[in-house]
Amino acid sequence: AMMHRYTFIIKEAPYTRLCSTKNILTVNGLFPGPTVHIREGDTTIIRVHNKGTQNITIHWHGVKQPMYPWSDGPAYITQCPIMPGKSFSQKIRLSDEIGTMWWHAHSDWSRATVHGAIRVYPKRGDTYPFPRPYAEVPITFGEWWKSDVQAVLTEFKSNGGFPNNSDAFLINGQPGDLYPCSKPDTFKLAVEYGKTYMLRMVNAAMNSILFVSIANHKITVVGSDGSYTRPLKTDYVAISPGQTIDCLLEADQKPGHYYMAAKAYDSTTDNTTTTAIIEYIGNYTPSSPPVFPNLPMSNDTKASTNFTWSLRSLARKVDVPTHVDTKLYFTLSVNLRPCEANNTCAGPRGQRLATSINNISFVSPQFDILHAYYYSLRGVFRKNFPRFPPFVFNFTADSLPATLLNPTRDTRVRVLEYNNSVELVFQGTNLVAGIDHPMHLHGHSFYVVGAGIGNHDKEKDPLKYNLVDPPLMNTIAVPKNGWTAIRFKANNPGVWLLHCHLERHLTWGMDMAFLTKNGKLPGQQMLPPPPDAPPC
Ligand code: C2O
Ligand code: CU
DSSP states (O other), rough: OEEEEEEEEEEEEEEEEEEEEEEEEEETTSSSOOOOEEEOOEEEEEEEEEOOSSOBBBETOOOTTTOOOOOOBBBTTTBBEEEEEEEEEOOOOOOOEEEEEEEEEEEEEGGGGGGEEHHHHHHHEOOOOOOOOOOEEEEEEEOOOOOOHHHHHHHHHHOOOOOOOOEEETTBOOOTSSTTTGGGGOOOOEOOOTTTEEEEEEEEOOOOOEEETTTTTEEEEEEEEEEOOOOOOEEEEEOTTTOOEEEEOOOOOOSSEEEEEEEESSSEEEEEEEEEEEEEEESOOOOOOOOOOOOOTTTTHHHHHHHTOOBBSSSSSSSOSSOEEEEEEEEEEEEEEEETOOOOOGGGGSEEEEETTTEEEEEESSSSSHHHHTTTTTOBBSSSSSSSSSSOOTOOOOSSOOOGGOEEEEOOOEOOTOOEEEEEEEEOOOOOOOOOOEETTTTOOEEEEEEEEOOOTTTGGGGGGGOOOOEEEEEEETTTTTEEEEEEESSSSSSEEEEESSSHHHHHTTTTEEEEOOOTTTSSSSOOOOOOOOOO
8 A cells, every 4th residue: 555645835825706805714715625537445634723823623524534633623522633833743544445435634623615626536556436537527516605604603603593504505615606706716617428437536625515506417326435336317406514425427418518406405504506517629609608407396395305215336236234232222302491690692582502312412621532542531532422322313303392402511422342233213303493414423434224204113123234245334314203223343542533414503512422342352452542642
């Protein structure tokens, strides 16, 4: 395996979007940030140097970091933040990941502008399990606020209500020509008739699952979240924040100009549509404007689940655990917290919005859990995160009693024995409001063995689990008022965050961590911590 090196300099740079200019936090002055190129199984060292004015951490989303949680990056989970003027050398240690992953800031809301793609190519001499594409094209979706993103965060944290909606969605950093002052910079992809292009999609948006479609063209999904999938021909995709989708676009239509368009699936965010243009090379007069695709309606839950539930592993038979050692059942809720006496809060009922898993709203510690565990420091976290919700009710009923609303606030982890087979059922609830939760687990991929709408039935639903060819993912949208079951092996000692990838839900407390113990044999144990890990 080869060793690659990169330097990431975190610094501010001026960017102009939607007719106004502001300074944003970037890596090396780029937005979106630089792409990391790696071959399967290789290791990369990235020296992250913070030349900004605020603390930051960087996470390698979808990278398993076997035996090396030290580089994973979530603030106060595996490291303390890198302070301004300081640096930290992080590793990208691959296991079996292939395709597209990404990196992003994992502190405050910095990931809005601090993110980029990770491309993992087959080993030298190996090929893709599909015809070699003529070109590979990054398609990174993002979100843009005209105001300062940290100010948006500070404001809704203090008033307890919803964050201000962003002002645009972006494709490769550009809002696209439906937005003001954006036409000349719209992302354009020049294609040659008859050729096939691989689109490496990353949803780096903060708070929205996106529907994406290309006018007149079908696309073929061939991978997601760093694994290959069975080829799936489709008119559109639904991509969760955190998720990646690799797909093939065949330039097989009448030469012309065609829009690629993306808009939010969910009701709370704005209705705007970001665009890019697919332009055939050649001599012809294109239609003006370009042909626009059909996108599902923004409240079309069926369109979202139909796509997500169609994904399968490429292999006809995968190594999904058939025997389960640890069964977990996690409820995902939007909650309320009482408002402080001397404050007025902008959430429902004059309270603060909160989120929870098993009715525990995660409180970030002041010192990172991983180092506290390694050095046996007391008082940072507790080990008794519940395996089941503290009370069972009709989770998806239309009106739910107000007594269920207030979660406990705590910093707890669930301890897993090395190599345990874990089954985890996520159950969405209709407290305050039912909404999709794109759940992401650090340090692992998991098989998505089942999903449905309504309450999970622990007798009947497991009989329908797909234990043959379920997709291997690291982020999965648990549908609004529904459930999703996953299975994984706890074969990676360390501390691994599990959270909703909607940034506001993460901020409100929809996270917890697994603490996986070392195995007995060498090679089943965490490597020692890096000497330059940032101090708290
Ligand atoms: Cu994409 Cu916890 O991260
Ligand atoms: Cu959520």
